[in-house]
């Protein structure tokens with residue numbers, strides 16, 4: 217016997233290959249992030265001429281100074297905050313009671329309703345009918361339109377519903393014996409017990425809203441209402457095609473590349489601040505629906 | 510406090526009948542235990558009384574009020590669940606106070622009632638803990654506390670001790686009994702443990718297959734089982750059942766042995782019957798039936814003998830229990846003499862008791 221080595225040669229090779237692959241993944245997600253940060257604090261010329269690869273070149277905060285003095289940056293930032301917070305609240309207010317009702321066996325037609333909701337996960341009318349629908353509802357170019365149009369998400373409803381279903385029926389029965397109404401049952405028993413699921417759903421809503429871009433661009437016309445992502449896009453497209461502006465910027469300490477980089481970094485700041493506190497819910501969300509005490 | 514009356518109660522799930530017409534009257538302050546094998550409908554009956562299951566047919570009254578269509582919270586009933594169902598996100602005090610909070614009781618009243626219940630149950634030092642920080646027995650007490658604070662008309666228990674280990678079960682058994690003696694609240698208690706039933710109940714309801722087989726005091730059921738099912742269900746080890754027929758000189762077992770019968774049985778000569786004798790109602794005497802010992806199980810205070818009565822065609826297992834020690838070994842033949850006064854006779858077809 218050659219000893220009691222738990223790991224065979226094959227195991228070790230697999231381990232090394234595994235770790236290298238993981239490292240590659242991490243680097244490939246990390247690199248764009250580092251590049252954006254470096255670009256945002258480099259001079260416009262360095263970025264445009266391709267000198268910035270990893271670390272900042274000719275460090276300067278000029279791009280940030282420009283961005284922070286830009287009225288549209290603050291307006292669109294405010295809009296993004298509004299869409300994220302109000303949108304998430306609206307989603308929770310609509311989805312939590314809905315999912316709760318769907319999770320109760322005594323609801324008539326729950327199978328059919330659940331099926332119809334789940335159906336939208338795979339099949340939907342398409343973007344043009346959706347657009348026409350919003351238009352005909354008079355929600356084009358309104359803040360509330362953006363909030364309402366995406367308030368209900370089938371995946372989240374089903375996730376919440378499954379979680380409510382996993383809570384043992386005896387809690388409901390005990391609460392009924394204790395005299396709870398349906399609303400009290402939801403508010404005092406099920407919502408506290410469903411915290412992990414609620415945290416996950418809140419997070420998913422917030423992230424989707426924060427990064428929301430396509431529909432905001434399609435549905436909103438007035439500049440006063442667009443979120444940061446759309447403003448960013450506008451900057452990139454509009455400024456790039458405006459030769460005069462681009463060359464004017466080129467000569468300055470900043471270019472539109474460093475400006476867009478600075479805006480991206482600014483838009484990431486809240487996420488970076490909040491992430492450590494909510495990170496556990498990201499992973500928890502993946503394993504939801506398991507056993508509950 | 511209140512009496513509970515169940516009249517011809519039926520329950521079906523879809524087309525599957527579960528209760529076939531149960532009638533019972535439970536007096537104010539009584540401690541009634543529902544026993545029966547798994548699946549016989551004990552929990553269903555209890556949950557119907559609680560209002561957690563609808564009534565298919567029949568009537569449930571609490572006091573003088575028909576509650577068939579009254580929601581649980583208006584029935585003034587408290588229930589202790591098998592898995593306790595303590596709210597995991599609330600402390601012990603909050604768990605106990607929950608029903609009072611929903612009723613919008615005053616802070617002072619809530620504190621006073623929770624303190625009082627905690628004192629009764631010895632939970633004073635645990636009021637700020639969460640259920641997961643409690644032992645099984647403590648959780649059990651909190652579940653009872655939650656029921657006590659409401660001062661309900663009726664307590665319902667569904668197998669409250671089945672998650673506890675044997676020792677704790679015995680302890681909680683006497684605690685629940687003491688609690689009942691103190692509060693005198695009408696109690697309906699489900700178990701499938703016949704010892705629990707015998708030791709705790711004022712009256713026992715024996716159920717089987719959605720039917721009530723017999724209701725009576727523990728000793729009634731032990732002394733006068735209405736049928737073979739009750740006879741075998743109540744008492745441990747179970748009553749011996751020897752099939753045969755009633756003859757002129759006694760009971761003629763299918764093995765050919767003649768067993769002693771009280772003279773009152775003579776009127777039934779020729780009838781096919783089952784002879785019932787409890788393991789503890791036999792003595793060792795040379796005139797008794799000869800049985801071959803299969804195993805000997807001494808517990809110290811008692812000796813349990815598993816034996817076999819053999820005839821030309823069939824043989825029948827017979828269990829006997831004796832106080833103290835018995836000098837017998839597997840393979841020995843001993844003679845068991847049934848105590849004539851303790852003999853039960855049942856009709857072979859119907860299983861009903863024959864003699865009074």
Ligand SMILES: Nc1ncnc2c1ncn2[C@@H]1O[C@H](COP(=O)(O)OP(=O)(O)OP(=O)(O)O)[C@@H](O)[C@H]1O
Pocket residue numbers: 522525527545546547548549550551552553554701
């Ligand atoms: N929701 C339901 N739907 C259909 N059948 C049910 C339902 N609940 C109970 N039953 C059936 O009713 C019968 C009685 O069940 P019940 O729970 O009352 O039995 P039990 O006497 O309490 O048994 P155990 O000692 O195992 O708890 C069982 O056959 C069960 O399968």
Ligand SMILES: [Mg+2]
Pocket residue numbers: 551552553667
């Ligand atoms: Mg049961």
